[in-house]
Structures are given as C-alpha cells and as structure tokens.
Amino acid sequence: DTGVSQDPRHKITKRGQNVTFRCDPISEHNRLYWYRQTLGQGPEFLTYFQNEAQLEKSRLLSDRFSAERPKGSFSTLEIQRTEQGDSAMYLCASSSPVRHTEAFFGQGTRLTVV
C-alpha cells in the first residue's frame, strides 16, 4: 500500500493550453474524489467516482473540466483551455468499500496558469 499517488506534482502551463492530471488511488479503493484547493482555503469538492461510474459533479466543474476513471482504478482530470483562475492545488482522495469513513488524500498537483 503506497498511498494515493498523483502525477505530476507541479504543472506550469500557458493560458489556453490543455492539461491532464492523473491519480492512482489505493488499490481496491472503490471511491475516488477530486478536489480543488486555492491558497488559504480548504479543499472544494469537484467530482466523485464509485468504481468507474462518475456519480456526482460539483457546479465548480465547468464544461472545460472532464474526469474519467475508465477501469475503476486510476483517474484522470483534464482541464481544457486553461484560465488563470484555474491555478490551484488539485487533490485526489480515495476510500475503501469496507472503511469508507476515512478518505486518503494524495499530495496533490499544483497547477499554475501563466
């Protein structure tokens, strides 16, 4: 059990470019969450998967954002046509079907849009 892994840790991109982040949850964790965190704020929920099904999306998740979890294992979060307001830490978390009371977070991907 190596914990939740996120890649890359840091990403700098020019405004208008597309970016994709990857999250590898703890194996056998069926629930996977994406959050966004800006400086001085707590994490804000973006979207949630149970296995491969995307069950809920926040209104924060605009049309430029898309998330997938094709085989119920790793997940990707893509942002198209990035804007400066997208600069934030993007956190992934997973939880076990047996012990879903505790969510395990990755270290996050810090996105800077210049």
Add this chain to the structure above:
Amino acid sequence: DAKTTQPNSMESNEEEPVHLPCNHSTISGTDYIHWYRQLPSQGPEYVIHGLTSNVNNRMASLAIAEDRKSSTLILHRATLRDAAVYYCILRASGSGGYQKVTFGTGTKLQVIP
C-alpha cells in the same frame, strides 16, 4: 449542507495540550464529525471521527458536546510536527461519502518551541 465554524488560528507551546474548537450548530442527527489536518505541501490526513460519544486514538481525542452542536479536538502534547491546518467537517452517515463535505478554512495551529 451543514457547515462548521472554527477559529482561523491558534497557538500552542510545545508539549502543552491543545484544544481546537469547532461549532456545528446545524448538524444533522446522522452526521459524523470528522477531523482532518493538512501539513504544509501535503494533502489532508485523517485524524479522528465520532458520532455522539467521545473518542480517543493514538493521534488525538475528540470531545463531542451533549447536544452535538460543538466538538473539540484535543492534542494531548503538541509537538512541532503537529503544526498544520486542522479541519472539522461533517459527513453523512450510512453510505455517505465525502462528496458533500465542506472543509471550510480550518484552524491554523502554530506550535511554539
């Protein structure tokens, strides 16, 4: 969604106990109270959770008011490694996951050597 209110910051001397308060006056009868902490440049880390009774684990203790409208996270002996932002959140019981939790801004704990 039920919200929580926490002080923005607190200070503690090293090796002293720390009591971190949280108000959740609109808590539902089926909401669990969870505490997470976030060290600099890390994702949040689970600390403890409870429903009605006080709880203890190796990291901390959680004291829950009888009316459940407030709770207190207790670190028995603060160390420099405890310096972090502490979040008090509410999570629906049953199969409720983390999609409806609100982290808020948390309490930034500074530990003074």
